[in-house]
Amino acid sequence: RHWREKAGDRQTVVFCSTVDHARNVAHAFRAAGGPALLVHGDMPADERKAALAAYASGRVRIVVNVAVLTEGWDHPPTSCVVLLRPSSYKSTMIQMVGRGLRTVDPAEHPGVVKTDCIVLDFGCSSLTHGTLEQDVDLAGHDATGEAPTRDCPGCQAKVPLAASECPLCGHALGADEREGESDSAPQPGSLSGFLMTEIDLLERSSFAWVDLFDDDAALMANGFTAWGGVFFLEGRWHAVGGARGEATRLLGVGERAICLAAADDWLNEHETDESAFKSKGWLNQPPTEKQLRYLAPEHRQDYGLTRYRASALITFGFNRRAIRQLVTAATPAGRRAA
Numbered sequence: 001r002h003w004r005e006k007a008g009d010r011q012t013v014v015f016c017s018t019v020d021h022a023r024n025v026a027h028a029f030r031a032a033g034g035p036a037l038l039v040h041g042d043m044p045a046d047e048r049k050a051a052l053a054a055y056a057s058g059r060v061r062i063v064v065n066v067a068v069l070t071e072g073w074d075h076p077p078t079s080c081v082v083l084l085r086p087s088s089y090k091s092t093m094i095q096m097v098g099r100g101l102r103t104v105d106p107a108e109h110p111g112v113v114k115t116d117c118i119v120l121d122f123g124c125s126s127l128t129h130g131t132l133e134q135d136v137d138l139a140g141h142d143a144t145g146e147a148p149t150r151d152c153p154g155c156q157a158k159v160p161l162a163a164s165e166c167p168l169c170g171h172a173l174g175a176d177e178r179e180g181e182s183d184s185a186p187q188p189g190s191l192s193g194f195l196m197t198e199i200d201l202l203e204r205s206s207f208a209w210v211d212l213f214d215d216d217a218a219l220m221a222n223g224f225t226a227w228g229g230v231f232f233l234e235g236r237w238h239a240v241g242g243a244r245g246e247a248t249r250l251l252g253v254g255e256r257a258i259c260l261a262a263a264d265d266w267l268n269e270h271e272t273d274e275s276a277f278k279s280k281g282w283l284n285q286p287p288t289e290k291q292l293r294y295l296a297p298e299h300r301q302d303y304g305l306t307r308y309r310a311s312a313l314i315t316f317g318f319n320r321r322a323i324r325q326l327v328t329a330a331t332p333a334g335r336r337a338a
Helices: 002-007 019-031 045-057 090-098 125-129 198-204 256-270 289-294 307-330 332-337
Strands: 012-015 036-040 062-066 080-083 118-121 149-151 158-160 218-222 226-233 236-243 246-254
Touching: 002 080, 002 118, 012 019, 019 036, 019 062, 036 045, 045 062, 080 090, 218 256, 218 307, 226 256, 226 307, 236 256, 236 307, 246 256, 246 307, 289 307
Parallel strands: 012 062, 012 080, 036 062, 080 118
Antiparallel strands: 149 158, 218 226, 226 236, 236 246
């Protein structure tokens, strides 16, 4: 019932404790109308391969497994992970959840749009280990003692100190409820609740990102042999990239930070000339006469225009049609029309 309500239209990987448990779970899915396959270590290799091929092709939406798909297997369109077994180690939990965290390459999976992953944890792994972004230690200090916890006001369960929501009852744990818990707070030197932000991505990028129309809906970074851009349409961001000798291609669809990362990766892979890096002085020089001839009149009258911004605007102009076609085709309306 919970799977049907939360993720009934998603490709799903289910982790079970034993083979008998997995058989019962697969039978329950089938009885409820959910097409499910079972894979486990005792199956002949060719049967297991055929089952995973059926899942990868999309003919079956659910694959139930026992200790087979924790590592060494990936199907990026998977966007739901169901945990029906406890996990003694956080690393095992991360491996299981990781099956649903792979980003989708539009070239490998045309028409597949993945913006998130739903994790249904019935084994209480998240209650035991906390959320995946906790306990990040950038300084290399070894953790000592028991992980700090607190009592949930809603159900009195023990939850990780840094959790923002109780995994059992869903009670929101605000910052005010952390007062008076300094005795169990993390020791100096550790970092909890760390989250990579979009600002980090832009600052760490070797390339300068230009807001093309000052509306925060179209950003582009330009090189001498490649370019990348992110564009917002109908509630989603789209990453697009181009390179000399290659067709313009859709790199990803989803949240802004994910698309920025995809476009930045494309540039790092295809731009070989370090002269394009944002640290170079030429970027802030005035545009050349040749650039001005290619620019629209409103941009030619911009006396604060830099050579790099002019380069990005020209690149966008040359590739506008291809960008529009790729982005439009990736929207829900565009996919229905196709």
